[in-house]
Amino acid sequence: MHTQAEDFRQRRQRLARLYKKPVLIRSGRPAHRNPPQTYPFRASSHFLYFAGWNHPNLAVLLEEGRATLFYDRPSLEEAVWDGPGPDLDELRERYGFDSIRPGAEIPDLEVLDAQAPEDLLEAVVQLRLRHDAAARSQLEQAVDMTVRAHFQAMRATRPERREFQILAALLVSVTQEGGSTSFSPIVTRRGEILHNPHYQGTLQRGDLLLVDFGAENREGWAGDLTRTFPVRTNFTPRQAEIYEVVLKAQKAALRECRPGREYREVHRAACLAMTEGLVQLELLRGHPAELVERGAHALFFPHGSGHLLGLDGHDMEDLGDRAGYAPGRRRSSQFGLNFLRLDRPLEADMAVTVEPGFYWIPELLENQERLAPFRDCLDLKTVEAYREVRGIRLEDDILIEASGARNLSAALPKELQEIEIVVNS
Amino acid sequence: MHTQAEDFRQRRQRLARLYKKPVLIRSGRPAHRNPPQTYPFRASSHFLYFAGWNHPNLAVLLEEGRATLFYDRPSLEEAVWDGPGPDLDELRERYGFDSIRPGAEIPDLEVLDAQAPEDLLEAVVQLRLRHDAAARSQLEQAVDMTVRAHFQAMRATRPERREFQILAALLVSVTQEGGSTSFSPIVTRRGEILHNPHYQGTLQRGDLLLVDFGAENREGWAGDLTRTFPVRTNFTPRQAEIYEVVLKAQKAALRECRPGREYREVHRAACLAMTEGLVQLELLRGHPAELVERGAHALFFPHGSGHLLGLDGHDMEDLGDRAGYAPGRRRSSQFGLNFLRLDRPLEADMAVTVEPGFYWIPELLENQERLAPFRDCLDLKTVEAYREVRGIRLEDDILIEASGARNLSAALPKELQEIEIVVNS
Numbered sequence: 001m002h003t004q005a006e007d008f009r010q011r012r013q014r015l016a017r018l019y020k021k022p023v024l025i026r027s028g029r030p031a032h033r034n035p036p037q038t039y040p041f042r043a044s045s046h047f048l049y050f051a052g053w054n055h056p057n058l059a060v061l062l063e064e065g066r067a068t069l070f071y072d073r074p075s076l077e078e079a080v081w082d083g084p085g086p087d088l089d090e091l092r093e094r095y096g097f098d099s100i101r102p103g104a105e106i107p108d109l110e111v112l113d114a115q116a117p118e119d120l121l122e123a124v125v126q127l128r129l130r131h132d133a134a135a136r137s138q139l140e141q142a143v144d145m146t147v148r149a150h151f152q153a154m155r156a157t158r159p160e161r162r163e164f165q166i167l168a169a170l171l172v173s174v175t176q177e178g179g180s181t182s183f184s185p186i187v188t189r190r191g192e193i194l195h196n197p198h199y200q201g202t203l204q205r206g207d208l209l210l211v212d213f214g215a216e217n218r219e220g221w222a223g224d225l226t227r228t229f230p231v232r233t234n235f236t237p238r239q240a241e242i243y244e245v246v247l248k249a250q251k252a253a254l255r256e257c258r259p260g261r262e263y264r265e266v267h268r269a270a271c272l273a274m275t276e277g278l279v280q281l282e283l284l285r286g287h288p289a290e291l292v293e294r295g296a297h298a299l300f301f302p303h304g305s306g307h308l309l310g311l312d313g314h315d316m317e318d319l320g321d322r323a324g325y326a327p328g329r330r331r332s333s334q335f336g337l338n339f340l341r342l343d344r345p346l347e348a349d350m351a352v353t354v355e356p357g358f359y360w361i362p363e364l365l366e367n368q369e370r371l372a373p374f375r376d377c378l379d380l381k382t383v384e385a386y387r388e389v390r391g392i393r394l395e396d397d398i399l400i401e402a403s404g405a406r407n408l409s410a411a412l413p414k415e416l417q418e419i420e421i422v423v424n425s
Numbered sequence: 426m427h428t429q430a431e432d433f434r435q436r437r438q439r440l441a442r443l444y445k446k447p448v449l450i451r452s453g454r455p456a457h458r459n460p461p462q463t464y465p466f467r468a469s470s471h472f473l474y475f476a477g478w479n480h481p482n483l484a485v486l487l488e489e490g491r492a493t494l495f496y497d498r499p500s501l502e503e504a505v506w507d508g509p510g511p512d513l514d515e516l517r518e519r520y521g522f523d524s525i526r527p528g529a530e531i532p533d534l535e536v537l538d539a540q541a542p543e544d545l546l547e548a549v550v551q552l553r554l555r556h557d558a559a560a561r562s563q564l565e566q567a568v569d570m571t572v573r574a575h576f577q578a579m580r581a582t583r584p585e586r587r588e589f590q591i592l593a594a595l596l597v598s599v600t601q602e603g604g605s606t607s608f609s610p611i612v613t614r615r616g617e618i619l620h621n622p623h624y625q626g627t628l629q630r631g632d633l634l635l636v637d638f639g640a641e642n643r644e645g646w647a648g649d650l651t652r653t654f655p656v657r658t659n660f661t662p663r664q665a666e667i668y669e670v671v672l673k674a675q676k677a678a679l680r681e682c683r684p685g686r687e688y689r690e691v692h693r694a695a696c697l698a699m700t701e702g703l704v705q706l707e708l709l710r711g712h713p714a715e716l717v718e719r720g721a722h723a724l725f726f727p728h729g730s731g732h733l734l735g736l737d738g739h740d741m742e743d744l745g746d747r748a749g750y751a752p753g754r755r756r757s758s759q760f761g762l763n764f765l766r767l768d769r770p771l772e773a774d775m776a777v778t779v780e781p782g783f784y785w786i787p788e789l790l791e792n793q794e795r796l797a798p799f800r801d802c803l804d805l806k807t808v809e810a811y812r813e814v815r816g817i818r819l820e821d822d823i824l825i826e827a828s829g830a831r832n833l834s835a836a837l838p839k840e841l842q843e844i845e846i847v848v849n850s
Contacts, residue, residue: 034607044459076788081618171593194506302505363509
């Protein structure tokens, strides 16, 4: 079921109620790869939200709930190369455009981007923050597609394979369903490198493989799941201990997901559970709540627990922190908390990720300056013993509902929902 | 076998002999997709040619054959997210850099791009035009990878499949070998749309599927092959007739590929053989050479017969026609010939594509203005009968050698080298 013309019309009408002036949104231009070659085109998410058509060099004017599309039919010369273009009546019918005008008539208005007037941006954030029924359906599709891809990746994982072979399993899964990727996938045996765009590693028995991958469905909606699992098939005892800690942290965070709850509290629940686990394992010493207050957990879990999910993997981050942070709020300066991408109360129909992780990052755990404030609460000998764990992250996609929260990843095959922890004896 | 430090050094020394001043080349920045998400990074081809490392935000200074890389090691903060970065000694050893300096020291020089001094561009074109042994080896790898992907695509093709499913077969093949795509693939049952970036069609028995796909190997070198074949498994009589015409045109063109021959003559051979075939089939009437002179063939074959191949699918077209056209030459104004991308004498170690095609393009064959000059030599009733053929293109990758030419696609499985023409009875 795709988003209907009526769904787009309702979005435009809701925007018109929140913002009275005309709004111009551009779809964008193809990005160059090795020029003149371009990457596959993907329209701006704001354009897709209000106008739907994934096509370059378009603009749409939203005015009092009406939509005018600015689109130049291919010239005869262009049509020889690019085909005749779509039928205008079909375009009107599919996306609910009220009129279609040539590109030369695009009015000289400010466009919707991060420089637009604050009241316009606030209106757009309000709409895109709470997903309407059509958006929720699209998100479900994107997460389902993501789940199936993860399943294929897990099936493909075995010793001696290269990371790019696992990437291939992910790509073929989403491509053969007509989708693509919502962000650059992470497929790595070195999960402690948080942003790792390389896929050259060779999987070894005893490794954990971290897969952070999201499908983008045909209309541009994003899934974003992370699983970390052994390369056939057993955890080492240390890996298993930390895996359980991260899993507990994720469950603790998920329990906080409900309308009215601050996402900061979701993050705090993850940090607290993680810290409790690390105290039990004696990597940390002290009272967990105090350790979290001081930021000691961030030596192992430096990032935030999650972010908004929608048409972007990190939804609306093209607008800076305007969507992630409630009006008037600013990022903390404390290491760890400063990377929290989401600090606003959860509301029904918001979609968020919940993704705690444990990482053995040498740049943190071998850095005397970083360690100095935490000398009293760190057992560095025990910490060292867990170096082999490298990185473990678990990420689910959550839709907040009036009555609580729904885990959109629940369609995961049993193997992926909860990885059976078999420990090497 | 990857390109060795010594290969890069030799390229720099050859450049120094052709151009005496210092040259700065930038690797480029990641292109944004849905911001802040980026596409997978791919360095500029000039950078890859002289410096090899596919990494963003770099610059290399080439001066008297010496190479200084400007690279900022990740700060401690960045290393937490991106890892510690490569070892500098390994970088020096792998790519033959003479020194590595911080980015703040990048000198204020003109960079190598389309705006650079003409004598610099001419020197770079001269180098990249004739592939050294390392480049030839890379091109062979890229074409082999492309061949294997085409083979998987052909195996995956059957009625009721969607075009994106065939795309998936191509992508998985190159990705699991550690490669990617050198340009946006064309996978379509509507081959008459020359640039078709969509994959939504459903394959039907009786369709021809046109696949124009090139792998990019790990070092960035491009393959670029096109095959057109029936969706399981027979041609219609009309399709078979035209397929044989295109195949003859390609073979005629391939026979012209040798050092000293003008590529224009390769193109002319393709046009002439195509026209002879169309005269035999009675779509055209008249003397083939005169028809080609008048440009009548371009109603069915509007594009050029090929282009340079190297680190880009259309090699060096970021520099406009400087590489494709010999100094002092300009594009023709005749329809068809104006799309010829290559007009210079072939030389040993150049790589080119040879890719004639036949297309039933309504914007040409139903356009009275386009047809007017050719009324006397067109049999429109017969032309109409071939509408079902839509589009057929056959493309091989050719390395010019001292003694003639080598078809790099010759590693194609037999099924792809020459598709068995079985006609529906």
